[in-house]
Amino acid sequence: MGGEADHIHALFESHPSVELSKLVNNIKTVTSRRLRAEYSQHLSQFYWGDKPQFWSSSYAIISVGAQAPLDKLIEYVQNQEKPE
Incomplete structure (x- = not known):
């Protein structure tokens, strides 16, 4: 895992039958709930709108294949900044 101030990079393995859009939605939902529960006061200063x-x-x-070999994706993710 790596990232920058406004986004993250995560490399994971998934079974071909997994619907990746649903997996991403689930990851976002669960992490949002957990982070809001634990850091709600701190995070509230960054929210806007209703x-x-x-x-x-x-x-x-991005899936692994001929155009994106696994070793190149690992290197890419590792070379990102760590999320704060």
Whole structure:
């Protein structure tokens, strides 16, 4: 896992039958709930609008293959900054 101030990079293995859009949604939902429960006072200063959001609705998924070999993806993720 790696990231920058406004996003993260996560490398994971998944069974081919897993719907990746649902997996990403689940990860965002669970992490948002847990972080809000544990750090709600600190996070509240960063929210805006009537319905505060922890995550953006966007995401990108890159699969391993000829154009993106596993060793290159591992290197890419490892070279990202660590989330604060």
